[in-house]
Amino acid sequence: MDAATVEQWFTRADGSYLCARWGRPLSPVVFGVEDATLSLVKGAFEAVCALTGHKMAQTDPELGANVMVFFLRDWADLRTVPDLDRLIEGLDGMVTRLQDAGANQYRLFHFDAQGAIRAAFVFLRMDAALDAMAAEDLALAQVVQVMLLWSDSAFADRSPLGQLGDGRVVLRPEIAALLRAAYDPVLPDVARDPSHALRLAARMG
Structure with a gap:
């Protein structure tokens, strides 16, 4: 997931960026x-x-x-x-x-x-x-x-869960990686600048 995609997960309907944990x-x-x-x-x-x-x-x-x-x-x-x-x-x-x-x-x-x-x-x-x-x-x-405080429409048309080939339902790996990154102790509890998405993307690699 690149920084632009990460940014979309926390961009509000009014265009502002807000990620809170x-x-x-x-x-x-x-x-x-x-x-x-x-x-x-x-x-x-x-x-x-x-x-x-x-x-x-x-x-x-x-x-x-x-x-x-x-x-x-x-x-x-x-x-x-x-x-x-x-x-x-x-x-x-x-x-x-x-x-x-x-x-x-x-x-x-x-x-x-x-x-x-x-x-x-x-x-x-x-x-x-x-x-x-x-x-x-x-x-x-x-x-x-x-x-997390996700964007207003983050899961409106896509679930955070996915299905494996054997039918088991699990947390989608990119969402798991994003959650782990967002709770990195080095990062702030609240971010309002879109540059925060760059820091999240870097930790998801």
Whole structure:
């Protein structure tokens, strides 16, 4: 992947470049699934953190949990989650927009004063398309998408996952390499200059 291609992964709809990674260990919590699926989701977090060298923690000292993953059948269910409106400003309007768009997933990020990711919310409305995915594949795809602040359209028409000849689904090697590069300790948690893509590409070789 050359620098120009890397740059596209983090170029916003308005043409600006922004790549942000987590500035603290991940402390995920999952709602709306059985224990078997819960272990698969947490396993996906552990696998991607092992890949990138980023850390996980039992709790976040400020927030308790800083990654919240919600599995639901109807967007309206979010309105019944206790205290969620205290964490997400404009929750009611967000739910209405998701209903109107017929969306089946949505991710929302919070950032610290420097611009690094400090919290993420993942909402998955389990429609026919998401139900058709294996739970471990769905979990891995979602974890990849919360590890970095990707461009608005990064995975709109291409999945971060690929299929091997034997049918196994794995993280695409170029995405794995990009994740590893983005978490190089030498690089900043937040970059707004496109020259950052050059540094990422150099580390992917």
